Amino acid sequence: MAKNKLTKEREDVVVRFAGDSGDGMQLIGTLFSDSTAYAGNDFATFPDYPSEIRAPQGTIAGVSGFQVHFGHSDIHTSGDKADVLIAMNPASLKANLIWTKSNGIIILDNDAFIDKGIEKAGYETNPLEDNSLTGYNIVNPPISKMTLEAVKDLDLPNKVALKSKNMFALGVVLYLFNRKLDSTNEFFETKFKSKPLIIEANKRVLKAGYLYAENVEAINLTYNVKPAPLKKGLYRNITGNLATAWGFIAAAERSGRKLFLGSYPITPASEILQELSKHKQFSVKAFQAEDEIAGVCSTIGASYAGSLAVTSTSGPGLSLKSEAIGLAIMTELPMVVVNVQRGGPSTGLPTKSEQSDLMQALYGRNGESPCIVMAAGSPTDCFFSAYESSKLAVEHMTPVILLTDGSIANGSEIFRIPKVASLDEINPPIVEANDKDFKPYKRDEKTLSRQWALPGTEGLRHRLGGLEKENITGDVSQNPENHQLMVKLREEKVQRVKNYIPEQDVVGADSGELLVVSWGGTYGVMLTAVEQLRKNGMDVSLAHFKYINPLPKNTNEVFSRYKNIVVCELNNGQFVHYLISKFPHYKYESFNKIQGLPFMVAELEEKFKTILEKNNK
Amino acid sequence: MEAQVLKDIPLLTKDDFKSDQMVKWCPGCGDHAILSSVEKVFPQLGIRKEDFAVISGIGCSSRFPYYMNTYGIHGIHGRAAAIASGVKIANPNLSVWVITGDGDSMAIGGNHFIHVVRRNIDLNILLFNNRIYGLTKGQYSPTSPKGIITKTSPDGTFENPFNPGELVIGAQGTFFARTIDNNPKMMVNVMLEAAKHKGTSVVEILQNCVIFNNNTHELVSSRETKDDNQILLEHGKPMIFGKNKDKGIICSGLKLEVVKIGENGITEEDIIVHDQYSEDPGLHAMLARMTPPYLPMAMGVIRAVKHETYNDALDELIEYKKETSPYKTVDDLLTSGNTWEV
Numbered sequence: 007m008a009k010n011k012l013t014k015e016r017e018d019v020v021v022r023f024a025g026d027s028g029d030g031m032q033l034i035g036t037l038f039s040d041s042t043a044y045a046g047n048d049f050a051t052f053p054d055y056p057s058e059i060r061a062p063q064g065t066i067a068g069v070s071g072f073q074v075h076f077g078h079s080d081i082h083t084s085g086d087k088a089d090v091l092i093a094m095n096p097a098s099l100k101a102n103l104i105w106t107k108s109n110g111i112i113i114l115d116n117d118a119f120i121d122k123g124i125e126k127a128g129y130e131t132n133p134l135e136d137n138s139l140t141g142y143n144i145v146n147p148p149i150s151k152m153t154l155e156a157v158k159d160l161d162l163p164n165k166v167a168l169k170s171k172n173m174f175a176l177g178v179v180l181y182l183f184n185r186k187l188d189s190t191n192e193f194f195e196t197k198f199k200s201k202p203l204i205i206e207a208n209k210r211v212l213k214a215g216y217l218y219a220e221n222v223e224a225i226n227l228t229y230n231v232k233p234a235p236l237k238k239g240l241y242r243n244i245t246g247n248l249a250t251a252w253g254f255i256a257a258a259e260r261s262g263r264k265l266f267l268g269s270y271p272i273t274p275a276s277e278i279l280q281e282l283s284k285h286k287q288f289s290v291k292a293f294q295a296e297d298e299i300a301g302v303c304s305t306i307g308a309s310y311a312g313s314l315a316v317t318s319t320s321g322p323g324l325s326l327k328s329e330a331i332g333l334a335i336m337t338e339l340p341m342v343v344v345n346v347q348r349g350g351p352s353t354g355l356p357t358k359s360e361q362s363d364l365m366q367a368l369y370g371r372n373g374e375s376p377c378i379v380m381a382a383g384s385p386t387d388c389f390f391s392a393y394e395s396s397k398l399a400v401e402h403m404t405p406v407i408l409l410t411d412g413s414i415a416n417g418s419e420i421f422r423i424p425k426v427a428s429l430d431e432i433n434p435p436i437v438e439a440n441d442k443d444f445k446p447y448k449r450d451e452k453t454l455s456r457q458w459a460l461p462g463t464e465g466l467r468h469r470l471g472g473l474e475k476e477n478i479t480g481d482v483s484q485n486p487e488n489h490q491l492m493v494k495l496r497e498e499k500v501q502r503v504k505n506y507i508p509e510q511d512v513v514g515a516d517s518g519e520l521l522v523v524s525w526g527g528t529y530g531v532m533l534t535a536v537e538q539l540r541k542n543g544m545d546v547s548l549a550h551f552k553y554i555n556p557l558p559k560n561t562n563e564v565f566s567r568y569k570n571i572v573v574c575e576l577n578n579g580q581f582v583h584y585l586i587s588k589f590p591h592y593k594y595e596s597f598n599k600i601q602g603l604p605f606m607v608a609e610l611e612e613k614f615k616t617i618l619e620k621n622n623k
Numbered sequence: 624m625e626a627q628v629l630k631d632i633p634l635l636t637k638d639d640f641k642s643d644q645m646v647k648w649c650p651g652c653g654d655h656a657i658l659s660s661v662e663k664v665f666p667q668l669g670i671r672k673e674d675f676a677v678i679s680g681i682g683c684s685s686r687f688p689y690y691m692n693t694y695g696i697h698g699i700h701g702r703a704a705a706i707a708s709g710v711k712i713a714n715p716n717l718s719v720w721v722i723t724g725d726g727d728s729m730a731i732g733g734n735h736f737i738h739v740v741r742r743n744i745d746l747n748i749l750l751f752n753n754r755i756y757g758l759t760k761g762q763y764s765p766t767s768p769k770g771i772i773t774k775t776s777p778d779g780t781f782e783n784p785f786n787p788g789e790l791v792i793g794a795q796g797t798f799f800a801r802t803i804d805n806n807p808k809m810m811v812n813v814m815l816e817a818a819k820h821k822g823t824s825v826v827e828i829l830q831n832c833v834i835f836n837n838n839t840h841e842l843v844s845s846r847e848t849k850d851d852n853q854i855l856l857e858h859g860k861p862m863i864f865g866k867n868k869d870k871g872i873i874c875s876g877l878k879l880e881v882v883k884i885g886e887n888g889i890t891e892e893d894i895i896v897h898d899q900y901s902e903d904p905g906l907h908a909m910l911a912r913m914t915p916p917y918l919p920m921a922m923g924v925i926r927a928v929k930h931e932t933y934n935d936a937l938d939e940l941i942e943y944k945k946e947t948s949p950y951k952t953v954d955d956l957l958t959s960g961n962t963w964e965v
Contacts, residue, residue, distance in 0.1 A: 043963055242962045252957060259953045266713050285956070286941045287948030291712055296738035300705035303698070303735075307678070307709025310696055311717065315709070333699050423962065426953045461676050461694035461710070461717055469642075469688050471697025472681075481644065482689060 012227050013184065018077030019231055020085035021179060024102045025094030026063055027056060027070040030172040034092075035072025037176060037193060039243055041185045042076045043420065046233025049076035050385070050419040050530065051243075052084035052604075055357060064126035069101040078232040082384070082530030084417055086606040090182065092175045094118060094149075096127035112142050113178050115149035115171065145224045149174045149215075156214040157207045166204075170211040177215020184228050187212060237422060244421040246385040246414035246527075247277035250318075250344060253392025255288055258314045260393075261400060261432035266313035267292045268304035270323065273356040274412040275346035278318040298326035302343065306330060309339040310470065312436075312460040314396055318344040321363045322353065324407075325370070331405055332371045335496065337470040338447075338456050340399035340406075340434075344392070347411040347527075349602040358602025359412035361526055362577040367407040368555055368584065374493045376500040378402070379555040381409040383529030386421045388414060391552070393429055400434040402503055403455040409554075411527040411576075413604050419530075434458055440465035446480030453506075454499035501556050510558035514540055514547025520618055521568035523594075525551040525581050528605055532574065535610035546614050551581075557588065565592050572597055572617055574605065635666035640675075642692040648683060653804030653830035657751065658690055660810040661720075665693075668818050670718045677720045678707040680727040683758045684751035684830075687722040701732025704739040707746050715934045718818070721748040726756045729765040729785050740794040742933040743822040749814070750787055750827045755836035773835075787827045788911025788925060792904045798824040799911060800924040804831060805844050809855065809922060816924050822932050829920075842915045843922075852915040856923040861894040864919050871895075872918075879909050879918060899927045 021038065025031045032053055042049045054071040061068035075085030091106040093099035095118040106112065119134050133139055134146065153171040154164060173190075180187060191209055198204040219225050244252075258265035265288065269279040282292040291313070295301040302317045309315035319327065324345045334341045347363045349355025367379045378398055382391035388410055395406040437444050437459040446468040447456050459466040468480060476483035477491055512521070513536060524532045529550050536548040549564055551557070565571060572595040573582040582596045597613050599605055640662045648654045665675060675693035679685035681700035688695030694717075698706045703721045711719045728736045728750055739746065755773065756762040762775040766787070770779040791799040798820040802813040810828065817824035829840040838844075843853040854864035854872070862872040869884050871894035882889045901907065907926040913919060950956045 040961055043961070046965070236965045238965055240958060240962050240964055242958075242960065252953075255956065256953045264713065266709065268709055285950075286937075286944035287950055288953065288956075289941055289945075291937060291941075293708070293712055295705065295708075296734055299702060300708070300735050300738070303702040303705035304709030304712070306698075307696070307706040307711075308713035309709075310694075310706075311676075311710045311713035313713040315713075329699055330702065337696070423957045426957070460714075462673055462714060464671075464673050467673060467692055467694055469677075469691075469693075469695040469697065471688070471695075472699050473697060 011225070013230050014227055016229050016231050017079060018075065018081065019090070019183070019229060020073060020075045020088045021090045021092070022071060022073045022088035022102060022105060023092045023175070024069055024071040024098035025172065026098070027060055027068045028063070029070070029094045030169070031070045031072050031094070034172045034176040035074060037190050038179060039074055039418070040193070041180060041189050042074060043241070043243060044189050045185060045231070047076040047078065047231055048081040048234035048236060048420060049074060050081050050084045050417060051075070052413065052417040064095055064097055064123055066097045066101050066127060069098045071098070071102060076231060078234050080234070081419070082534045083604075083607065086608055090179065092179060094172070094175065096123045096129055096133065099133060100127045100129060106142070108141050110142055111182070112139065112144050113175060114144065114146040115175070116146040117148045117150035143224070145178065145222070147174075147178070147218055147222070152214055152218065153211050156210045160203055160207055162203065162207060167207060170208050173208050173212040174215035174218075177212040178219040181216045181219035182225065182228055184230055187216060239422040241420050241422055243418050244385060244389070245277070245416060245418040246382065246388040246410055247275070247346065247416065248281055249385055249389035249421065250382070250392045250410060250415070251278045251281035253389040254282070254314070254316050254342070254396060255285060255290060256389075256426050256429060257393045257396035257432060258288065258290070259426055260429055261314055261396065261434055263312065263314040263400070263434060265290045266305065266308035266315045267318065268295050268301040268308065268315070269293070269318045270295050270298045270301045272298070272320045272323050274348055274415050275318045275320045275323070275344065277415070278344060278346070298323040299330060302327040302330040305341055306334050306337070306339055309334070309341050310337070310461065312458070314400065315340065316342045316344065316396075318346070320346045320348050321350045321366070324363060324366055328371045331377065332373060332375050333472045334405040335371070335375045335377055336472050336475070338403045339470070340403055340458070342392070342395045342399050343405060343407045345407060345409050346415045347409060355602040357412065359527070359604060360577060360600065360602060361411060361528070361575050362580065362600070363409065364554065364577065364580040364584070367409055374497065376497050376555065377404055378406040378500055378503055379409065380406065380553050381526030381551070382414060383526065383550060383552055385414050385417050385419045387529070389421070397430060397432045398503060398506070400432060400458070401455070401506070402453055402499065403435065403458065404500060409526055414527040436460060437463070437466055439463045445478050446470065447475055447478050449495070452502070454495060454502055504556045504559045507553050507558060509560045510549055510551065510564050512547050512549050512564060513537070515545065517567035518547055519545035519568070519621065520547070520570045520572065520614060521565065522546060522548045522614065523551070523571055523573045523585070524548070524575065525554060528574065528576065531605045531607055531610065535607045535614065538607065539611055539614055544614070544618060546618070554581075554584070562589055565589060570595065570617060570621055572614070574610065576600065576605070632669060632671055635672055637662045637666060639672050640665050640692050642690050644689045646690050647686065649834055651833040652683070653753065653832070654684060654687070654751065656804045656807060657749070657810065657828055657830065658687065660807055660814060661691070661749070663811050664814040664818065667815065668718065674717050675720065676710050676717045677722060678710060679703050679722040680732055681758070682724040682727045682756075684722055684724040685727060701727055701730070702735060703727065704732060704735040704746070704748065708739055708742070708744050711744055711746055712934055712937065715745070715938060719746050721746055723748065723750055725750065725752045725754060725764045725766040725787075729787065729790075733765070737790060737794040740791050740796040740823050740825065743797055743930055744933045745821055745935075746823050747817045748823065748825045750825060751830040752787065752827050753830045753832040753836055754839045755832050757832045757835055761835035786912060787825065789908060791825045792908045792911060792926065796825060796926065797822040797928045797930050798924075799827070799907070799926045800824070801827045801829070801920070801922050803829040803840065803844055803922065813923060816927065820927055822930055843920045852919050853922050854919040856897045856899070856910065856921055856925060858897055858899045858924065861891055861896050863891070863894060879913060881918060899924045902928055
């Protein structure tokens with residue numbers, strides 16, 4: 007491959023593709039991920055795009071990005087700063103320079119650095135000429151010109167030809183990491199099956215980029231990242247939203263229930279509705295409702311009728327669903343509410359991520375209305391969380407709120423594909439026809455859950471509703487003692503779920519100086535930071551929570567074994583407040599970031615080091 | 624729900640549908656008569672008693688499911704249509720009845736109402752229209768006539784009321800009928816028609832709230848005035864009404880007009896013949912809009928057209944996809960697309 011050039015081994019690398027939102031950055035990011043998969047690396051990705059579909063061309067507002075982090079060892083995050091930045095125009099350079107390592111490689115389209123583009127990006131002078139990029143390794147081919155040159159005898163209009171310029175950039179990057187062009191070329195063949203000219207153009211431009219990189223002196227070093235020692239199995243790349251949708255489909259198959267999704271499009275949750283709309287072959291009924299309320303109400307109706315019933319949304323939508331979730335709590339019907347969290351309050355930061363709906367999930371309803379709350383830790387964990395939330399909902403006859411977030415919903419990582427038969431059994435408590443002992447609110451002694459009596463079944467006609475119910479009979483009741491009893495029963499039913507979820511585990515030491523506590527979508531970055539510090543001999547351990555209500559039953563005992571506890575979350579301190587209310591006898595430190603951005607490994611390490619140093623003084 | 628007469632269904636009676644709960648509506652409330660009519664209709668449909676689901680929202684009328692021995696949900700305010708949509712889509716074998724009031728379906732649930740009608744989900748909606756909020760003790764509703772004095776309109780309302788029939792037709796509804804709580808025979812007939820219709824059937828029942836809005840429908844309900852202020856529409860028959868059956872409706876230009884047969888050369892031939900199956904909703908909308916004392920209130924089935932239902936379309940697609948999809952199991956799906964072995 008590389009002639010007379012050096013190849014350097016790297017443990018892990020971060021590549022960030024950035025360009026105008028019409029430049030096809032998400033596409034080349036995905037194609038690069040595919041080639042990474044073929045190279046046998048572990049990897050994770052994260053797209054970063056504006057909430058506008060096509061913001062004005064060439065401006066910072068219109069910059070779209072895609073980051074890939076790949077490595078020889080386990081990769082848990084999409085990475086902090088980029089080793090390699092691809093910036094297709096001045097605005098994408100300006101927006102992404104702060105996310106690039108100070109000695110990183112920057113690949114630019116020199117043709118885009120003209121006065122107009124520079125001005126639109128808000129630069130006063132050309133950054134290629136004013137020494138502001140000193141220290142970076144700049145590779146700036148005239149990408150647009152070379153793209154046109156590569157396809158000139160194909161007689162394509164310039165506008166069409168230039169659409170392939172992203173492939174030039176991809177070609178350069180593929181060379182940089184000693185990759186082959188095969189998987190990308192195969193993609194062109196399938197994608198543009200009926201357009202041979204377009205296939206040819208893309209192939210040529212990709213190759214032109216690759217050859218350019220091979221020939222120029224600017225690139226005097228290529229990088230090699232060895233395959234990761236992954237567990238044997240069949241793998242694929244998957245985003246959190248796709249994994250969530252598939253987790254529900256798997257749960258429907260295993261539970262023998264048909265899947266119903268009642269939902270309304272909302273960023274960043276829409277992909278769940280879109281994906282489930284595709285799978286009618288599994289009898290999935292995805293109902294695009296007229297609003298969030300109809301989404302959850304149709305879900306309750308479908309649950310009553312015996313479906314595995316799910317509604318998906320994001321923060322503002324969860325607000326709208328509150329009253330109906332209360333109805334599901336009162337009627338004790340199973341339902342999963344997925345909340346793909348985004349920055350709030352109100353419309354907030356629709357395309358950015360936050361963990362600020364925890365309190366809403368726990369308490370955002372009228373009356374005493376407990377339900378199970380759990381949070382997925384990573385894109386692949388969304389699959390298992392969707393599956394498990396379905397199991398808990400139907401087996402315990404209660405709504406479950408499953409929290410994911412924009413980062414893990416849109417981010418991807420590699421997924422070791424499980425066999426559906428290997429997943430835990432799901433046993434819905436469905437009542438047999440003509441069961442003489444059936445009473446709508448008679449409860450299982452262990453779980454306290456009532457039974458599921460499906461309309462259409464002989465001998466089980468009964469009415470449910472939002473009015474308080476008499477214990478056992480389910481008749482409407484205003485009796486004071488009965489109300490108190492029912493409130494206690496509903497709470498106890500949810501608390502007993504403790505007996506059916508795993509105990510909280512800890513990464514690191516059984517006891518020690520510092521326990522890092524986190525929850526939900528920050529798992530990857532937390533794990534990476536704690537593992538790295540432990541490698542450096544620091545006494546840090548991690549308790550990352552998936553089950554929020556109820557908390558695992560050993561939570562108190564886990565906390566008791568460490569001298570200091572720091573709770574890290576992407577909000578203003580919601581989980582820490584919850585923990586204070588449950589276990590007020592510990593002193594908690596908190597570390598919060600509320601910028602719509604994920605934690606960086608570096609800032610976490612810095613924080614934990616500071617805490618350790620302070621306490622050692 | 625198309626009435627399927629199944630042989631193995633035991634003959635049902637009114638008593639099969641009476642629940643053991645005490646009916647708690649006010650004495651004299653129109654709801655009692657509606658309940659009694661529904662109890663008469665259900666046994667006649669040839670549907671197993673386990674296959675009925677009665678879904679309501681909130682309001683006086685919405686207590687209805689508790690008084691029916693069927694499957695049922697007493698839901699939350701305004702959301703009956705949405706809950707019922709989920710029930711029907713999930714299990715299309717059920718005969719699903721929505722019980723709602725003018726506050727429940729025209730105000731807080733207005734959005735769900737128009738959308739369920741637009742989708743043509745096979746539900747039967749009984750809309751009890753008493754033009755007042757009863758359960759909250761007497762505030763004006765979206766169907767209260769302009770000028771009415773209530774607790775929240777001490778100086779008379781200055782809002783325009785909705786006409787449910789116009790909303791149904793505006794939302795591309797396939798079935799709309801109107802009836803009144805003091806005419807059990809008409810109620811039963813209209814409900815049977817609604818049950819037969821495949822698609823969303825909306826039946827507006829003019830219902831009297833004896834406490835907070837007594838006699839709101841007096842012109843069309845009282846013995847003295849009703850004959851001249853209501854017209855029972857029957858498919859294929861001329862629109863003739865009045866105590867002496869001598870009044871009729873004609874179309875004059877783009878307006879409907881009441882004429883007297885035998886006067887000014889008008890004969891029965893000139894009177895419009897009702898066509899409830901007409902695809903064009905124009906005349907149906909005009910009929911739904913007729914208001915006394917200028918024009919008689921149209922009763923009976925105003926519109927009943929055949930369109931594919933949401934639930935049938937979905938189930939057909941599911942069957943088609945089952946046959947054609949390469950994914951037979953979830954394992955097939957999980958391992959589809961770009962995968963690699965390690």
